[in-house]
Amino acid sequence: MTLTTNQQKMKSMKKTSLLSQVVESNRKVQETDIDQLPCLQAVVKKTLKLHPPLLFLVPRRAMANTVFMDSDIPKNTQVFVNTWAIGRDPDKGQHYEFIPFGAGRRMCAGMPLAHRMLHLALSSLLHEFNWEFDGRIDAKTIDMRDREG
């Protein structure tokens, strides 16, 4: 098995990459801390890959008869990109196929903002609160089913 860039990053992670060590307990997480938190970045990336909020992106329409990966797509066909399945395909989902924000010129216009907010919100929640299961559920029984959006 080959290691992806993120796995390699995590493998060589120094102790200083831990949230509690990068951000002292007497201050809040800042945007500038995120670069030093490769594990947090990997968690956000993997979560978007396995649980993309838009499972089929925004539908496309073929403007002309097209052949795409050996499939004939007639003009005017409505095309859905199954990003959920692509993210779970072991042969894909590594490079260009990481598409929870879409791709090409209609890709998510809010990606830079969303990307920053996801890291900042998750790290702030982890930093400011102590988390535990409430006794009724645990890591095995928690409902992880996906819903659109």
Ligand code: HEM
């Ligand atoms: C985790 C958060 C978000 C995800 C996963 C997400 C995902 C997406 C996806 C998949 C598309 C369609 C891209 C395509 O079909 O190729 C899209 C479009 C778009 N998103 Fe987001 N988005 C997020 C947050 C945001 C935010 C915060 C904003 C605005 C501040 C935003 C603004 C837009 C706009 C304007 C489009 C339409 C772009 C176009 O059609 O040209 N998104 N987004």
